[in-house]
Amino acid sequence: MEKLYSAEEVAKMVGRTGFTIREHLKKGILKGHKTVTNRWVIRHKDVLAYMGIEKDEKEDKLDDISDN
Numbered sequence: 590m591e592k593l594y595s596a597e598e599v600a601k602m603v604g605r606t607g608f609t610i611r612e613h614l615k616k617g618i619l620k621g622h623k624t625v626t627n628r629w630v631i632r633h634k635d636v637l638a639y640m641g642i643e644k645d646e647k648e649d650k651l652d653d654i655s656d657n
Contacts, residue, residue: 591628591632591633591634592632592633593629593631593633594633594636595628595631596610596611596614596621597628599631599636601617603636603639603640611629614629618639619631619635619639620635620638620639
């Protein structure tokens with residue numbers, strides 16, 4: 590099963606605010622889905638696409654970012 594992230598988790602990974610991430614989700618800049626409890630969830634591959642990370646280097650870069 591693919592890892593899912595909250596808007597706040599993505600914000601920490603990319604160095605933006607939760608507000609900005611939610612705005613990007615609403616505008617379609619970042620792909621995500623709303624849960625039945627009205628919270629945003631973002632798939633791992635959509636976080637990578639948002640960050641502009643290529644397939645070959647994605648695991649190393651995401652691991653470095655999420656360790657902070």
